[in-house]
Amino acid sequence: MQLLNTLYVTTPDAYLRLDNDTLRVEVGQDTRLRVPLHHLSGVVTFGHVMLSTPLMHRLAEEAITLTLLDANGRFKARLEGPQSGNILLRQAQHRRAAEMAFALMTAHACVAGKIRNARQVLLRGAREAKSESERAQLERGGNDLAASLRALPGAIDLDTVRGLEGEAARQYFARFNLLIRPDRRDAFHFDGRTRRPPRDRLNALLSFLYSMWTSDCRAACEAAGLDPQLGFLHVVRPGRPALALDLVEEFRPFADRLALSLINRRQIDTTSFVEREGGAVLLEGDARRDIVVAFQERKQEALQHSLFKEAIPLGLMPLVQARLMARAIRGETEGYLPFVFK
Amino acid sequence: MESPDPIPISALQHWRYCPRQCALIHLEQAFDDNLHTARGNALHARVDTPGAETRAGCRIVRALPLWSDRLGLSGRADVVEFLPDGTPYPVEYKHGRRRVRDFDELQLAAQAICLEEMTGRSVTEGALFYAGSKKRRPVRIDTTLRQAVEDCTAAIRSTFAAGRLPPPVNDERCRECSLRDRCQPEALAIPEQQRQLLARLFEVDE
Numbered sequence: 001m002q003l004l005n006t007l008y009v010t011t012p013d014a015y016l017r018l019d020n021d022t023l024r025v026e027v028g029q030d031t032r033l034r035v036p037l038h039h040l041s042g043v044v045t046f047g048h049v050m051l052s053t054p055l056m057h058r059l060a061e062e063a064i065t066l067t068l069l070d071a072n073g074r075f076k077a078r079l080e081g082p083q084s085g086n087i088l089l090r091q092a093q094h095r096r097a098a099e100m101a102f103a104l105m106t107a108h109a110c111v112a113g114k115i116r117n118a119r120q121v122l123l124r125g126a127r128e129a130k131s132e133s134e135r136a137q138l139e140r141g142g143n144d145l146a147a148s149l150r151a152l153p154g155a156i157d158l159d160t161v162r163g164l165e166g167e168a169a170r171q172y173f174a175r176f177n178l179l180i181r182p183d184r185r186d187a188f189h190f191d192g193r194t195r196r197p198p199r200d201r202l203n204a205l206l207s208f209l210y211s212m213w214t215s216d217c218r219a220a221c222e223a224a225g226l227d228p229q230l231g232f233l234h235v236v237r238p239g240r241p242a243l244a245l246d247l248v249e250e251f252r253p254f255a256d257r258l259a260l261s262l263i264n265r266r267q268i269d270t271t272s273f274v275e276r277e278g279g280a281v282l283l284e285g286d287a288r289r290d291i292v293v294a295f296q297e298r299k300q301e302a303l304q305h306s307l308f309k310e311a312i313p314l315g316l317m318p319l320v321q322a323r324l325m326a327r328a329i330r331g332e333t334e335g336y337l338p339f340v341f342k
Numbered sequence: 343m344e345s346p347d348p349i350p351i352s353a354l355q356h357w358r359y360c361p362r363q364c365a366l367i368h369l370e371q372a373f374d375d376n377l378h379t380a381r382g383n384a385l386h387a388r389v390d391t392p393g394a395e396t397r398a399g400c401r402i403v404r405a406l407p408l409w410s411d412r413l414g415l416s417g418r419a420d421v422v423e424f425l426p427d428g429t430p431y432p433v434e435y436k437h438g439r440r441r442v443r444d445f446d447e448l449q450l451a452a453q454a455i456c457l458e459e460m461t462g463r464s465v466t467e468g469a470l471f472y473a474g475s476k477k478r479r480p481v482r483i484d485t486t487l488r489q490a491v492e493d494c495t496a497a498i499r500s501t502f503a504a505g506r507l508p509p510p511v512n513d514e515r516c517r518e519c520s521l522r523d524r525c526q527p528e529a530l531a532i533p534e535q536q537r538q539l540l541a542r543l544f545e546v547d548e
Binding site for chain 2: 086088089108109112113116119146149150152153225306307308309320323324327330331332333334335337338340
């Protein structure tokens with residue numbers, strides 16, 4: 001399996017067109033970039049980016065997915081050719097979602113993946129902590145998450161699972177400030193998760209990274225032939241990609257780690273954000289581009305998966321997991337196994 | 343009652359290679375290109391254009407649609423040569439060299455059975471043309487091959503009707519398979535390993 005590139009276009013008013021077998025990005029009169037189509041698995045545009053219909057036809061033909069996001073990275077639309085989608089699998093997915101035991105087992109697995117990976121973030125922070133008291137607090141956080149993990153199999157309905165998940169998230173984020181370098185804590189202070197809109201810089205950064213991961217998970221569900229809107233842990237709501245949200249849970253700690261390294265390595269700064277009247281905090285245009293670049297680089301990193309012999313690039317992991325989800329739904333395996341980072 | 347959709351002749355070859363590959367392609371509509379399939383496509387671009395010509399008293403027809411209502415098969419022949427007496431003689435184009443296993447013969451036999459039903463003439467021979475060696479090899483359509491086509495078609499039909507994928511083989515075949523990533527043979531071939539990992543999911547490793 002080859003990790004092909006996703007082209008992210010964040011420049012407002014860029015125009016994308018087909019030029020023989022390449023995609024050409026123009027801004028005004030300038031050609032900024034030419035990419036051969038066979039190097040691409042997807043094109044993602046943020047906000048006001050234009051593209052030609054011949055390009056759209058060709059992308060559909062080559063099964064290169066086109067995803068339109070708004071300027072803040074929220075999903076707007078997707079174009080895909082006739083290749084994917086599988087009625088038998090979707091039918092099985094709908095049956096499984098109505099099967100309480102299966103839905104509960106899958107929800108347990110998704111949350112367990114998230115908690116395990118989140119716990120690794122805290123334990124790593126503990127190993128790198130500068131002070132004894134911070135180390136102790138982070139370890140205590142790790143213990144709290146371990147307790148939530150152990151409690152999961154005993155959760156006998158979905159609301160209880162969601163409650164445990166929420167509690168684990170609170171415990172985790174309560175320690176999040178300790179993962180930020182002390183000299184960066186004035187600029188990046190975390191006081192609980194806020195979204196729609198995010199109300200501090202860290203939340204703005206996390207929201208942006210989560211929405212890119214969710215977008216990748218949604219694309220992965222669709223590529224695997226699954227219905228991204230019907231989940232097991234997440235409640236169905238119009239327009240909500242519930243299955244992509246189930247799948248993204250285990251990947252959120254990877255977004256968190258990227259956010260932390262962007263802050264701790266000073267790759268983003270207070271100038272990367274704009275604060276709107278009333279307190280909403282948004283990412284500034286150039287910062288979005290830098291984050292997308294960092295995200296793309298991180299996706300090249302190959303990690304060991306417990307079920308495969310070879311290390312797999314992080315960017316392919318959502319697709320690997322979506323296919324495992326499809327297999328679990330089809331009854332080929334005894335349940336969904338999340339990707340767990342050691 | 344709705345009659346079942348005919349099985350594509352190409353499915354026989356896929357089934358013979360790996361039943362799971364066959365089901366992935368025809369049941370889950372999965373298709374990924376790799377080097378082998380890309381070579382096959384390039385070769386078939388030449389023979390896939392419908393047309394006919396006459397050479398040495400033989401009418402040569404390309405990309406001819408084929409079917410058998412009796413077996414519920416349908417497909418297309420790369421080339422069918424109609425001998426001067428009207429007997430059809432199917433020729434199947436293959437990239438590479440002659441392969442060890444008998445998938446190609448099976449496909450040719452299925453074509454012959456279709457041509458018999460369509461023309462009412464008996465087809466006792468066809469040929470495989472290997473683009474790699476540019477060699478043409480005649481194949482007798484004998485009773486063993488005919489029986490293999492019948493058995494294989496029946497097995498495919500019952501798998502398709504059940505709508506379930508056969509388990510992965512996870513052997514040397516997988517290395518050459520374009521559907522390896524979708525199939526996940528490594529991950530699924532050892533259910534025991536998966537079961538253990540699932541069972542330990544809620545345990546804390548220190």
